[in-house]
Amino acid sequence: MAQDNKETEESDKSRRTFLKAMGIVGIGVLAIGSLRGVIQNIIPPLSNAVSSFPTLTIVSTSGKPINTTDIQVNNPTPFLFDYPLQNEPNFLLRLGDINNKDMAIKSVKVNDPGDGNSFVSAPGVGPYNSVIASSAICQHLGCVPPKIEFYPPSSSSFPGKIHCSCHGSTYDPYTGFSIVTGPTQHPLPNTQLSYDSSSDTYKVMGMVGPTIYGHINDLSGGSALPSTSTTQVSSS
Amino acid sequence: MFKSKNKEYYPGEKPLLEKIMNDPQPVPRKVPDYMRKKGGAWYWTGAMIMIVFIYEVITGLILLLYYQPSNAYVSTETFLNSTPYGSIIISTHLYGAYAMIVLIYLHLLRNLFVGAYKRPRESQWITGVLLLVLTIAVGFFGYSMSGDVLSADATDVGRGIAQATPVIGTYLMLIFFGSGTSISLFTRMLGWHIVLAAGVGILFAVHFFIAEYNTIMPSHKDANYKAPAIDKDDGTYKPWYPYNLMYMMQYLFLVFGFLVLIPSVLAILPNVPDLFSPFPSVSPSSPLAVNVPAYPPWFLLFVYKALDFKMLLGIGPFWGTVIFAGAPLIYLLIVPYVHTNRSLLMRDNPIPVSFGILGLVYYVGLSAWGALAPGVPISDGPVLLFFVLPFVFIVGLSLFVAKLVRENKITMPNIGRLFFTLTILAFAAFGSGMLIIASVSHPVALYLIPMILLLMVTAISLAVAYAMIKGVHLRDESIEEKHMSKNGYTFAASGFIMASIIVLFEITIIPPTSPSNNALYGIGLGLILLIIGAFIRIYRASVYGE
Structure with missing residues (x-):
C-alpha cells in the first residue's frame, strides 16, 4: 500500500509538472498569436501615394x-x-x-x-x-x-x-x-x-x-x- | 504577529510576488522621525518625482484639450498666445518634464551612493532604471509634439535612428513616427506620449509597492552598514496621519511652487538660450529657423554630441546611440547583480560610486560640449582624451581614497556635509560657467548679477569644502539650536499668509492677454505656493514640534 501511495504521489507530481508545462505552452501560444495581431495592427499600412513618378x-x-x-x-x-x-x-x-x-x-x-x-x-x-x-x-x-x-x-x-x-x-x-x-x-x-x-x-x-x-x-x-x-x- | 514574523526573515527571502500577495504590509508605512528632520529630503527624492508626475498629468490633460495633431505648431502657438494662462500651462509642463528627469537622476545617484540597489531591492532598482528610460522616451515625444524647428530636428534624428535599427528599423520608424504624412506623425507622437506616460504611471505603481514592501532604505547606522537594510518600527514611529501627510503636503506645495516659478521667471528674461527657453522656437519653415542650432532636448544632448565623433561616423547614428546610451543603461541594469557585497559603505563600493560620478561627468561634459559646439565633428584624439582622462582620474582616485579610508589612514568627520557642499559647488560652478558665457554674448545686468552671485556661491562652497577636508569643524555640537517661541511661529505664519493675500490681489488684476502678463501671474502663483509650503513647515514646527 505504502509503495502504491508513493507511486501515485510520484506520478501525481510529474502529472502536475506536465500540466504546468502545458499551461505555459498555452499561454505562450496565446501571447505569440495575439502579439502578431497587435504588432501588425500598430504598423500603419504603407501603400504608394502615387503609382509612378508623375510628370x-x-x-x-x-x-x-x-x-x-x-x-x-x-x-x-x-x-x-x-x-x-x-x-x-x-x-x-x-x-x-x-x-x-x-x-x-x-x-x-x-x-x-x-x-x-x-x-x-x-x-x-x-x-x-x-x-x-x-x-x-x-x-x-x-x-x-x-x-x-x-x-x-x-x-x-x-x-x-x-x-x-x-x-x-x-x-x-x-x-x-x-x-x-x-x-x-x-x-x-x-x-x-x-x-x-x-x-x-x-x-x-x-x-x-x-x-x-x-x-x-x-x-x-x-x-x-x-x-x-x-x-x-x-x-x- | 506580523512583527515577530518580520524579525525572522527580511523581504527578499521569498519570491516578491508571493510575499506581496500573501503577506500584505501596511501602506503607507510609518517612517522614522529622522526622515522628516534636517537632511531628510534625501529620503524623499522619489516622493518629489511622484509630485512632479502628478503635476505633469494635470497640465498634460489640460493641454490635451487643445492640441491638434493636424495643426501641431499653430495649435501650440495659439494655446501659448491666445488661450488665457496657456503659456503658464505649457511652459510649466515643459519644465515639469525637465524637473522630473533631473530628480530621477538625483534619485538614482543617491540610491547608487547609499547602496540602495543591494539585496533585497534588486527589482526595485531595475524598475527604477526602466522608469528613467520610459520618462526620457515620454520627454522625447512630448518635446517633439510642439512642431517647432527644434522638435522637427529632434524628430528627424529620432526617425533616422529608428530607421537604422537592423532588421526591424523600417517597422520601428512606421510604428513610432507614422506613415510619413505630417498628421500621421503628430497623431502617433501624441499617442506614444500618452501611452508611455501611462506606462510610467503603471510601472511607478509597481516601483512604489515594491518600495513599500521592502521598507524605506534606513540610515546606514540603523542598517548596521550592511545589506539587507530593512527599516523596523521599534514602536516609536509617529502615525502617518497627520505627521507625514503634512510633510508630504509641504513638499507638494514647494515643488509645485518651484515648477511654476522657474519657467515664469525665465519667460520674462531676455535672450534665454534655446535649450532652456520655456517656449517653443520658430516654425521649421520660417527664415529665422536657420539661426536655431539643430539641438535635441538637453537631456538627449549627450547622445547628440556623441554622434559628432568621427570614429562613429562609419557605424551610423543607430550604433552610436547603442554605445553611448546603451552601455551605461546595461551597467545600471546589472549593478545589483555585479556589486553583491553586503557593505553599504562607499569605501567598500568604490566601483559603483566612481562609475556614478564618472557618469555624471560624462553626461554634463558631453551635454555642455554638444550645446557649445553643435554639429562640429570631433576627431579621435580629443574624444579619447575626454573619455580616458576622467576615467583614469576618477576611478583611480576613488579606489585610492576608498583604500585609505578602509585602512583608517584618513578620516573625514564631515563626509556627509562635504558631499552636500561639493554638490552645491558642482552646480554653482556649472551655472556660473553658463552665465559667464551668457554674459559674454549678451552683456546685460540680468545675467551679470546672477553670474557674480553664483561665482560667490562657488567660491564660498569651495572654501567650505576645503575647510572640511582640512578638518575644521563648522559647528560646536554641544551648543543646542534655539527654536523660535510659539508666539514667534504664530506671528511668522500669519505674516506669510497675509503676504499671500497681497500677492493674490496683485495677480488678479493682471489680465491674461500676453505670455509676459501670464509670466507675472505665474510668478505670483509660484510665490503663493511657496508661501503655503513655508506655512506648513511653520505649522509642523509649531504644532508637532518637528
Whole structure:
C-alpha cells in the first residue's frame, strides 16, 4: 500500500509538472498569436501615394509655367518645389560660374558610400543645360531649407555648394550632388527635369539616386500633390 | 504577529510576488522621525518625482484639450498666445518634464551612493532604471509634439535612428513616427506620449509597492552598514496621519511652487538660450529657423554630441546611440547583480560610486560640449582624451581614497556635509560657467548679477569644502539650536499668509492677454505656493514640534 501511495504521489507530481508545462505552452501560444495581431495592427499600412513618378510642369505661385528667365543664375535663395509628394521640397537651381555665366552640367557617375552603389546623375537642362534639381532634404538627418542652403560660387577656390548647417554635410551640385564633406553617407537624390524649348517650360519627371530621407521608397510615406499636372514653386 | 514574523526573515527571502500577495504590509508605512528632520529630503527624492508626475498629468490633460495633431505648431502657438494662462500651462509642463528627469537622476545617484540597489531591492532598482528610460522616451515625444524647428530636428534624428535599427528599423520608424504624412506623425507622437506616460504611471505603481514592501532604505547606522537594510518600527514611529501627510503636503506645495516659478521667471528674461527657453522656437519653415542650432532636448544632448565623433561616423547614428546610451543603461541594469557585497559603505563600493560620478561627468561634459559646439565633428584624439582622462582620474582616485579610508589612514568627520557642499559647488560652478558665457554674448545686468552671485556661491562652497577636508569643524555640537517661541511661529505664519493675500490681489488684476502678463501671474502663483509650503513647515514646527 505504502509503495502504491508513493507511486501515485510520484506520478501525481510529474502529472502536475506536465500540466504546468502545458499551461505555459498555452499561454505562450496565446501571447505569440495575439502579439502578431497587435504588432501588425500598430504598423500603419504603407501603400504608394502615387503609382509612378508623375510628370509635372513647374509653375509659379500664380500658376504660370516657370520660364528660363524666371530662374536666376546662382540664386542663393533658389526656388523650391514639392516632388514627388507633399512636404518633400526640392531645389530648382540654375548653376553658373563665378561670373554668373550659365554652366552646362553633364551627367556623371556618383558614388553612394552609404550603400556602396552608384548612379548616373541627372544632367542639366534648359537652353544652356544649366538647370538642375535635387531633393532639399538633407540625407544625414533630414534637415530642410532654410537649414540646408545653396551657397553660390564666391571665388575660383569656392565653387558653389549645398551646405546643411545642422551637422555640416556639404554636397556638390555641379557633380550630381555628390558628397563633399560628411557626416552624410549619401549624396542628395537627383530630381530629373525635362525642358520644352518650344514653350520654354520645365517639367519634373522622376528621381534618381538614394531614397529621399525618412522614406522607405520615394513614392510612399506622404500624400500625393494636389495637382496631377503641375507643382508650384516657393522661394526658400 | 506580523512583527515577530518580520524579525525572522527580511523581504527578499521569498519570491516578491508571493510575499506581496500573501503577506500584505501596511501602506503607507510609518517612517522614522529622522526622515522628516534636517537632511531628510534625501529620503524623499522619489516622493518629489511622484509630485512632479502628478503635476505633469494635470497640465498634460489640460493641454490635451487643445492640441491638434493636424495643426501641431499653430495649435501650440495659439494655446501659448491666445488661450488665457496657456503659456503658464505649457511652459510649466515643459519644465515639469525637465524637473522630473533631473530628480530621477538625483534619485538614482543617491540610491547608487547609499547602496540602495543591494539585496533585497534588486527589482526595485531595475524598475527604477526602466522608469528613467520610459520618462526620457515620454520627454522625447512630448518635446517633439510642439512642431517647432527644434522638435522637427529632434524628430528627424529620432526617425533616422529608428530607421537604422537592423532588421526591424523600417517597422520601428512606421510604428513610432507614422506613415510619413505630417498628421500621421503628430497623431502617433501624441499617442506614444500618452501611452508611455501611462506606462510610467503603471510601472511607478509597481516601483512604489515594491518600495513599500521592502521598507524605506534606513540610515546606514540603523542598517548596521550592511545589506539587507530593512527599516523596523521599534514602536516609536509617529502615525502617518497627520505627521507625514503634512510633510508630504509641504513638499507638494514647494515643488509645485518651484515648477511654476522657474519657467515664469525665465519667460520674462531676455535672450534665454534655446535649450532652456520655456517656449517653443520658430516654425521649421520660417527664415529665422536657420539661426536655431539643430539641438535635441538637453537631456538627449549627450547622445547628440556623441554622434559628432568621427570614429562613429562609419557605424551610423543607430550604433552610436547603442554605445553611448546603451552601455551605461546595461551597467545600471546589472549593478545589483555585479556589486553583491553586503557593505553599504562607499569605501567598500568604490566601483559603483566612481562609475556614478564618472557618469555624471560624462553626461554634463558631453551635454555642455554638444550645446557649445553643435554639429562640429570631433576627431579621435580629443574624444579619447575626454573619455580616458576622467576615467583614469576618477576611478583611480576613488579606489585610492576608498583604500585609505578602509585602512583608517584618513578620516573625514564631515563626509556627509562635504558631499552636500561639493554638490552645491558642482552646480554653482556649472551655472556660473553658463552665465559667464551668457554674459559674454549678451552683456546685460540680468545675467551679470546672477553670474557674480553664483561665482560667490562657488567660491564660498569651495572654501567650505576645503575647510572640511582640512578638518575644521563648522559647528560646536554641544551648543543646542534655539527654536523660535510659539508666539514667534504664530506671528511668522500669519505674516506669510497675509503676504499671500497681497500677492493674490496683485495677480488678479493682471489680465491674461500676453505670455509676459501670464509670466507675472505665474510668478505670483509660484510665490503663493511657496508661501503655503513655508506655512506648513511653520505649522509642523509649531504644532508637532518637528
